[in-house]
Amino acid sequence: MKYIVLLGDGMADHPLDACGGRTAIEAARTPNMDRIAALGCSGLFCPVPEGMPPGSDVGNLSVFGYDPRKVFSGRAAIEAANQGIALAEDEVAFRCNLVSLDHGTMKDFTSGHITTEEARLLVESLNEALADRFPIRLYTGVSYRHTGVIKATAAASVDQMVATECEPPHNITGQACAPYLPKGPAAGLLRDLMDASVPVLRDHPVNLKRIEAGKLPATSLWPWGQGRALTLESYRDRFGLSGAVISAVDLVKGIGVCAGLEVINVPGATGWIDTDYEGKVAAGLDALARHDFLYLHVEAPDEAAHQGSVELKVQAIEQFDARIVGPFLEYLNTHPDTRLLATPDHFTLISTKTHAGGPVPFAMCGAGVEQDSSTRYGERDARASDILITDGYLLTHRFIKDNPLPLAALRGE
Numbered sequence: 493m494k495y496i497v498l499l500g501d502g503m504a505d506h507p508l509d510a511c512g513g514r515t516a517i518e519a520a521r522t523p524n525m526d527r528i529a530a531l532g533c534s535g536l537f538c539p540v541p542e543g544m545p546p547g548s549d550v551g552n553l554s555v556f557g558y559d560p561r562k563v564f565s566g567r568a569a570i571e572a573a574n575q576g577i578a579l580a581e582d583e584v585a586f587r588c589n590l591v592s593l594d595h596g597t598m599k600d601f602t603s604g605h606i607t608t609e610e611a612r613l614l615v616e617s618l619n620e621a622l623a624d625r626f627p628i629r630l631y632t633g634v635s636y637r638h639t640g641v642i643k644a645t646a647a648a649s650v651d652q653m654v655a656t657e658c659e660p661p662h663n664i665t666g667q668a669c670a671p672y673l674p675k676g677p678a679a680g681l682l683r684d685l686m687d688a689s690v691p692v693l694r695d696h697p698v699n700l701k702r703i704e705a706g707k708l709p710a711t712s713l714w715p716w717g718q719g720r721a722l723t724l725e726s727y728r729d730r731f732g733l734s735g736a737v738i739s740a741v742d743l744v745k746g747i748g749v750c751a752g753l754e755v756i757n758v759p760g761a762t763g764w765i766d767t768d769y770e771g772k773v774a775a776g777l778d779a780l781a782r783h784d785f786l787y788l789h790v791e792a793p794d795e796a797a798h799q800g801s802v803e804l805k806v807q808a809i810e811q812f813d814a815r816i817v818g819p820f821l822e823y824l825n826t827h828p829d830t831r832l833l834a835t836p837d838h839f840t841l842i843s844t845k846t847h848a849g850g851p852v853p854f855a856m857c858g859a860g861v862e863q864d865s866s867t868r869y870g871e872r873d874a875r876a877s878d879i880l881i882t883d884g885y886l887l888t889h890r891f892i893k894d895n896p897l898p899l900a901a902l903r904g905e
């Protein structure tokens with residue numbers, strides 16, 4: 493049997509006035525996801541466990557079939573895995589943004605989308621300057637997004653670092669930073685580190701050149717999103733499957749690395765509505781020839797919702813349905829021993845331009861999946877079914893492990 497998971501990031505939403513009281517999924521033309529619901533079933537599940545942050549890291553871990561409550565401590569460890577950085581047990585990974593502060597306010601959490609080449613030079617200088625005073629090693633990522641690995645010391649243990657409250661810098665654009673500096677057991681270390689980065693960056697030739705060119709300088713490191721190593725049971729051990737992941741997003745690829753899946757990079761995958769859908773489909777079909785399991789992730793609906801654009805979100809969902817879901821539904825015609833699951837990983841609300849937890853709709857069909865009375869895919873239709881999986885990671889468990897897969901199993905009966 494082949495298993496295909498198609499993930500439309502942040503597709504789920506609340507009813508919108510701009511859509512005549514419908515959600516973005518309900519307003520979008522989605523004949524293929526409707527068809528999945530009609531051929532099989534649809535229902536609700538909670539990818540984000542109660543009390544956990546509704547991020548793509550937590551949501552996707554659930555959809556991959558891992559319980560985030562057991563395995564997740566922070567996104568930076570997942571990004572580190574994707575960068576090939578191995579974390580020791582006494583180390584914690586932090587996302588370290590290069591941010592642009594102006595008189596103590598968060599001017600730009602991207603430092604004017606600084607280039608990776610420029611950032612690499614800044615990170616080199618920071619490593620040289622900070623190595624003697626801090627147990628940190630910085631790794632250059634892409635643009636403003638870098639990773640810092642901090643070794644535990646008497647001053648800050650792994651638990652203390654993980655328990656420290658660090659504000660994501662994209663949440664405080666234009667605001668005074670002082671109330672959002674690290675708080676908690678390792679706050680002293682992290683604040684010292686941020687302070688120490690400032691003079692290194694201030695007169696750096698890269699920044700002087702940027703200022704001269706009218707661009708924003710990178711003025712400080714901003715650590716956040718920390719976590720200890722993400723240790724996942726491999727897909728082979730957990731489900732007896734080999735598999736592949738296709739995504740433009742580091743977090744999703746990082747989970748794939750940790751799960752022992754093949755991570756396939758599609759050159760035109762952008763994470764935006766202009767992504768190379770056909771390239772992703774071709775790579776996915778190719779992967780299915782070698783593997784039992786495929787996880788194909790599309791970021792665009794989430795990005796559109798972050799921009800607060802209903803039109804773009806609806807368009808992104810329609811593109812996902814037509815250009816990703818459609819071809820895999822066709823694959824089912826020629827490969828009947830296959831199951832297909834289409835789902836988001838969390839809500840991304842147009843109204844707040846941000847993520848939210850709560851039960852989101854899924855649809856699945858294929859070999860051995862019992863049919864319910866669903867005819868369409870959407871929040872309301874999923875709610876009308878009586879499937880609600882509160883331990884969200886169990887959705888994929890049942891999808892993969894139960895054969896046949898009766899509705900009663902999805903209802904937890």
Ligand SMILES: [Zn+2]
Nearest residue numbers: 501502548837
């Ligand atoms: Zn997401």
